[in-house]
Amino acid sequence: MPNGTCDPATRGDAFNIMELAAGSNASVVVTVRYGWNGTSVKPNCDGPVKDLRVRNTGAATHWALLPAKKNGDLWVAIPAGTDSTISSPGQLANLGLSNYSDVAGVQVTSVQPV
Secondary structure: OOOOOOOHHHHOOOOEEEEEEEOHHHOEEEEEEEOOOOOOOOOOOOOEEEEEEEEEOOOOOEEEEOOOOOOOOOEEEEOOOOEEEEOOHHHHHHOOOOEHHHHHOOEEEOOOOO
């Protein structure tokens, strides 16, 4: 994202786009398209997630810890070869990933949690 405001509209864009890499050899790549919350300022831009794409380009399963996940195990497996996009606001909310700051705070590990 270029220097300036967190508001993508000021750059003529519909969304902010960030790519986050994690896991062993940075093999888990998450691309997030998100808006602006109207108050955050650089370098800590935040806003509602439009969609996120998760890819595991490695040969091993990784696990993501989703501390704000609404139901079930907080650890989610990301098998090798995963290439999935989540865009449903309800699904993002259930995973606890409604805002960019939620996504940026996710921990990813290649060691299976016990």
